[in-house]
Amino acid sequence: MAQTVAEEQAPADDSARGRFARIYQALRSRICLLDYPPGKRLREEDLAEEFGVSRTPVRRVLVKLEAEGLLRSVHGVGTIVTDIDAEELAQVYEIRVELAELIGKLSPVEVNEELIEKFRDIRARCEQLTEGSDVRQFAWLNMEFFHLFTSLTRNEPLRELSERLYYQTSRIWMKTALQIRDYQELLDNEFRTFQREVADIAEAVEHGDVAAAAYVRRVHIALSYARIRRAFAENS
Amino acid sequence: MAQTVAEEQAPADDSARGRFARIYQALRSRICLLDYPPGKRLREEDLAEEFGVSRTPVRRVLVKLEAEGLLRSVHGVGTIVTDIDAEELAQVYEIRVELAELIGKLSPVEVNEELIEKFRDIRARCEQLTEGSDVRQFAWLNMEFFHLFTSLTRNEPLRELSERLYYQTSRIWMKTALQIRDYQELLDNEFRTFQREVADIAEAVEHGDVAAAAYVRRVHIALSYARIRRAFAENS
DNA sequence: GTACATGATGTTGTGCACAACATAAGAAGA
DNA sequence: TCTTCTTATGTTGTGCACAACATCATGTAC
Numbered sequence: 435m436a437q438t439v440a441e442e443q444a445p446a447d448d449s450a451r452g453r454f455a456r457i458y459q460a461l462r463s464r465i466c467l468l469d470y471p472p473g474k475r476l477r478e479e480d481l482a483e484e485f486g487v488s489r490t491p492v493r494r495v496l497v498k499l500e501a502e503g504l505l506r507s508v509h510g511v512g513t514i515v516t517d518i519d520a521e522e523l524a525q526v527y528e529i530r531v532e533l534a535e536l537i538g539k540l541s542p543v544e545v546n547e548e549l550i551e552k553f554r555d556i557r558a559r560c561e562q563l564t565e566g567s568d569v570r571q572f573a574w575l576n577m578e579f580f581h582l583f584t585s586l587t588r589n590e591p592l593r594e595l596s597e598r599l600y601y602q603t604s605r606i607w608m609k610t611a612l613q614i615r616d617y618q619e620l621l622d623n624e625f626r627t628f629q630r631e632v633a634d635i636a637e638a639v640e641h642g643d644v645a646a647a648a649y650v651r652r653v654h655i656a657l658s659y660a661r662i663r664r665a666f667a668e669n670s
Numbered sequence: 671m672a673q674t675v676a677e678e679q680a681p682a683d684d685s686a687r688g689r690f691a692r693i694y695q696a697l698r699s700r701i702c703l704l705d706y707p708p709g710k711r712l713r714e715e716d717l718a719e720e721f722g723v724s725r726t727p728v729r730r731v732l733v734k735l736e737a738e739g740l741l742r743s744v745h746g747v748g749t750i751v752t753d754i755d756a757e758e759l760a761q762v763y764e765i766r767v768e769l770a771e772l773i774g775k776l777s778p779v780e781v782n783e784e785l786i787e788k789f790r791d792i793r794a795r796c797e798q799l800t801e802g803s804d805v806r807q808f809a810w811l812n813m814e815f816f817h818l819f820t821s822l823t824r825n826e827p828l829r830e831l832s833e834r835l836y837y838q839t840s841r842i843w844m845k846t847a848l849q850i851r852d853y854q855e856l857l858d859n860e861f862r863t864f865q866r867e868v869a870d871i872a873e874a875v876e877h878g879d880v881a882a883a884a885y886v887r888r889v890h891i892a893l894s895y896a897r898i899r900r901a902f903a904e905n906s
Numbered sequence: 907g908t909a910c911a912t913g914a915t916g917t918t919g920t921g922c923a924c925a926a927c928a929t930a931a932g933a934a935g936a
Numbered sequence: 937t938c939t940t941c942t943t944a945t946g947t948t949g950t951g952c953a954c955a956a957c958a959t960c961a962t963g964t965a966c
Binding site: 449450451493494497498500501502509522525526528529532536540541588589590591592595599602 | 776
């Protein structure tokens with residue numbers, strides 16, 4: 435199964451905390467990568483069986499995911515992956531844009547060779563994205579790059595907030611893209627744009643200019659949202 | 671007990687969601703108002719007994735509060751109210767300052783008479799804060815005013831983020847204030863400053879200038895943090 | 907045929923007993 | 937006296953049976 439790619443980084447720790455983290459990351463990845471698309475109904479017992487535990491620890495994870503706005507449990511009905519309507523999506527993007535810029539302004543890290551190397555590495559892997567590539571691979575790289583970008587600030591709470599908003603919106607972005615006619619054309623275009631973004635930011639980091647990198651990111655987030663919004667309005 | 675003041679707004683709903691909300695708000699208020707100071711160890715069974723339920727629904731609430739950074743459960747030890755060290759506090763304030771300004775910029779509400787009246791009302795109640803007033807009353811008004819201020823934006827996710835950061839830091843601010851020698855002098859000064867802040871913001875709202883109100887708020891948050899930081903450094 | 911009542915089915919929520927774990931006190935040995 | 941192992945105690949974590957709830961199908965009265 436493809437989702438093992440997303441879950442292989444899970445900690446091997448077998449304590450209570452380790453199990454919790456493993457299940458949590460697995461479910462969050464599946465939601466983010468659309469293995470569990472918005473509206474999907476999950477059954478606690480199925481998950482419990484899959485992870486080899488009872489419903490109790492699974493419920494713990496579900497409560498946390500619900501607190502983060504990715505799930506919603508309804509008594510007697512089920513646990514449903516949340517969807518986001520157009521207005522709320524716009525609101526979250528408004529904030530994401532601002533937070534992206536703040537990552538370059540609040541407690542930016544001092545750039546060292548190791549960090550530069552990480553950006554070079556992911557840039558190289560992004561270059562391999564060709565037209566017609568797997569959407570899933572794109573989503574995965576996007577997520578990986580996001581985490582690398584947030585590591586540009588030492589402000590841990592800011593990283594947390596950004597991460598939370600990212601997991602709320604990136605999946606909706608992807609879901610919307612897949613609904614569009616000729617979505618492959620749109621996606622190919624997004625692939626190229628993403629490659630330019632990664633390249634620009636990587637170079638800014640190499641010059642030690644974290645603020646510039648953040649501003650590039652800000653602009654790309656805003657433009658990416660504007661593009662898909664327009665495409666959706668034109669031919670949904 | 672004084673905390674009933676904070677909990678009387680709880681919904682009377684007796685369904686599962688209603689119980690959950692009631693327990694959640696009660697515990698969050700207690701943490702925010704220092705009834706449960708940082709480091710305090712809670713026992714699930716005590717809480718269960720107090721609210722007339724078993725440990726199970728209580729644990730649900732605790733998991734959510736843990737996800738929000740207010741609690742931390744440790745297997746075999748207990749559930750502990752989190753503390754925040756100086757560095758993280760500074761980081762959260764950095765963000766709060768920026769978010770306060772954003773509340774005036776992203777999807778501001780159009781001011782109507784009802785909203786103005788609410789600001790007039792809380793302003794009048796703040797004027798009654800005299801020197802030597804109850805710290806608890808101050809904390810409560812502060813919280814109430816915070817919620818009113820966040821209602822200046824229609825951006826719901828932004829409100830949520832602001833709320834989360836507020837509950838994380840305001841209690842630490844208060845705890846720090848109480849540790850300072852001659853804290854009554856500091857607090858009296860803060861009372862007056864807070865009254866000015868409320869008055870300034872209320873007037874900005876009356877003029878329909880939400881952006882100005884938000885900027886005043888931004889400045890006050892930053893200055894408030896700077897003052898207590900200096901006071902703590904000088905005579906802790 | 908339609909509206910409504912009633913039961914069957916499936917899901918999450920709750921209560922409770924016990925396991926896993928951490929901590930501190932105490933005993934045994936050097 | 938100090939160290940170390942053991943044990944007692946208290947806490948959160950887990951598993952399981954059942955209650956509460958929502959939904960859909962079925963049947964019945966009109």
